[in-house]
Amino acid sequence: MLIAKVRDTIKKYGMIEKGDRIVVGVSGGPDSVFLLHALNDLRTEFNLSLIVACLDHCIRGNESRMECEFVENLAKTLNLPFEFHSVDVPAVKKIQRLSTQETARNVRYDFFLDILKRYEAHKVASGHNADDQAETVLMRMIRGTGLSGLSGVPPIRDGVFIRPLIEIQRSDIEDYLQKNCIQYIIDSSNKEDIYLRNKIRNSLMPILTNDYNPRIVQNLVRTADILRKEDEFLNGIASVFFSRSCLHKSDESMALDIPRLMEFQEPLQMRVLRKAIESQCGDLKRIGFKHIESLMDLLSHDGPNRSIHLPGGIVAERRYNELMIQKKAEEKLFHYSFYEIPQHVILEEIGKKVQFQTVQRNENFRMDLDPNSAFMDFSEIRFPIIIRSFKEGDRFQPMGMEGTKKLKKFFVDKKIPRSIRRQIPLLTFGDLMAWVMGYRIDHRVRVKESTRKILEVKIS
Numbered sequence: 001m002l003i004a005k006v007r008d009t010i011k012k013y014g015m016i017e018k019g020d021r022i023v024v025g026v027s028g029g030p031d032s033v034f035l036l037h038a039l040n041d042l043r044t045e046f047n048l049s050l051i052v053a054c055l056d057h058c059i060r061g062n063e064s065r066m067e068c069e070f071v072e073n074l075a076k077t078l079n080l081p082f083e084f085h086s087v088d089v090p091a092v093k094k095i096q097r098l099s100t101q102e103t104a105r106n107v108r109y110d111f112f113l114d115i116l117k118r119y120e121a122h123k124v125a126s127g128h129n130a131d132d133q134a135e136t137v138l139m140r141m142i143r144g145t146g147l148s149g150l151s152g153v154p155p156i157r158d159g160v161f162i163r164p165l166i167e168i169q170r171s172d173i174e175d176y177l178q179k180n181c182i183q184y185i186i187d188s189s190n191k192e193d194i195y196l197r198n199k200i201r202n203s204l205m206p207i208l209t210n211d212y213n214p215r216i217v218q219n220l221v222r223t224a225d226i227l228r229k230e231d232e233f234l235n236g237i238a239s240v241f242f243s244r245s246c247l248h249k250s251d252e253s254m255a256l257d258i259p260r261l262m263e264f265q266e267p268l269q270m271r272v273l274r275k276a277i278e279s280q281c282g283d284l285k286r287i288g289f290k291h292i293e294s295l296m297d298l299l300s301h302d303g304p305n306r307s308i309h310l311p312g313g314i315v316a317e318r319r320y321n322e323l324m325i326q327k328k329a330e331e332k333l334f335h336y337s338f339y340e341i342p343q344h345v346i347l348e349e350i351g352k353k354v355q356f357q358t359v360q361r362n363e364n365f366r367m368d369l370d371p372n373s374a375f376m377d378f379s380e381i382r383f384p385i386i387i388r389s390f391k392e393g394d395r396f397q398p399m400g401m402e403g404t405k406k407l408k409k410f411f412v413d414k415k416i417p418r419s420i421r422r423q424i425p426l427l428t429f430g431d432l433m434a435w436v437m438g439y440r441i442d443h444r445v446r447v448k449e450s451t452r453k454i455l456e457v458k459i460s
Helices: 002-013 030-041 062-077 089-096 100-118 130-143 170-179 196-212 216-245 266-281 289-300 407-413 418-423
Strands: 021-025 049-056 082-086 123-125 246-249 253-257 306-310 314-319 322-327 335-338 344-347 352-360 373-377 385-388 426-429 432-436 453-459
Touching: 002 030, 002 170, 021 030, 021 100, 030 049, 030 170, 049 062, 049 100, 062 082, 100 123, 130 170, 130 196, 130 216, 196 216, 216 246, 216 266, 253 266, 266 289, 266 314, 266 322, 289 306, 289 314, 289 322, 314 418, 335 344, 373 432, 407 418, 407 432
Parallel strands: 021 049, 021 123, 049 082
Antiparallel strands: 246 253, 253 322, 306 314, 314 322, 335 385, 344 352, 352 453, 373 453, 385 426, 426 432
């Protein structure tokens, strides 16, 4: 009995616990209609509460609206609560610049999560079946993928999204519905070979089934299951090595120890890099093999401050022996100007405070060696006094040096990453750069033997 097979799949993967409240995504097609009937039949056994959810993607006009009306009537017949929403996917697609399928998937999951929250539900069930799984494996194989991609669609995702039909074939579902006189609707777009999945379903799968292996669906599902288990095992190992090579981690950024990472074998390096990206993005959407290859190239080429931009606003930057992976922050430039010496200045853009005071030089005077303090000859002050961020072409004469030096070259010599250079405040007296704050004053403003009045500046 097919319902018993659904029960077996649920128990095999631990999809449902007794008393669960489940949002069931129903489109009106055979898979989702069967899913709803199956869960309704198992409702007493598992003490389930079901909520029927239907989303109109506004792609097929009246046809999709009629499907939602069909689902609403089905929910009424089963005496189940019904939730409906419509989203203009073509309009959203233009704004987000994603494919139709990716946009539809995103709005669908947002819709389900909203219902999940409002009903305080535990799971979201969808009608992915064994044929969908086989098609997914073939589709990813054709496009090119690794072990994770060949694992197909997981039976459970994030502990919330469940696929109770993942081991049941489409033909068995349709036979059950026909024998039990259960109505459903066929999406006319499924017959159109617009998308790769439809081409695989309508053209490739029949050839593979009829000419090569009548059990191709079962074999691909089993292969995906085996590869998923192996992938999970290898990811567990990668997590251990990720911890060993991670120097520090926060919500905004993380750093990997490149020499330590290069000790690992290449497949393990790639998995650790994927873990690092996932730790900052939350997922690996839009991260493909080419992006991991670019990161591997970044590791293998020596040299400071090389960076690449990844999807999702992630920037990977090599800082000598560290690989920084962080969310791209909006660059905050600043410029403060004064025609008299201020007592203090708050640099809101970078969260710093600068304090000024004048000191008369005497025999008891001692200059603090703290890099966040600077002592300058008061007579060298020229107005306006400016505190600003770095710009290309800046030059100064580092203390103890003859002649000027490009500030960019100074940053390189000090191994200051490009990504933080514009966050380092610069103190200038008119056109003269007096202090690269926290690093070096200009030789021309140094305290000399003849200096009697000193300007002391601190940054904190």
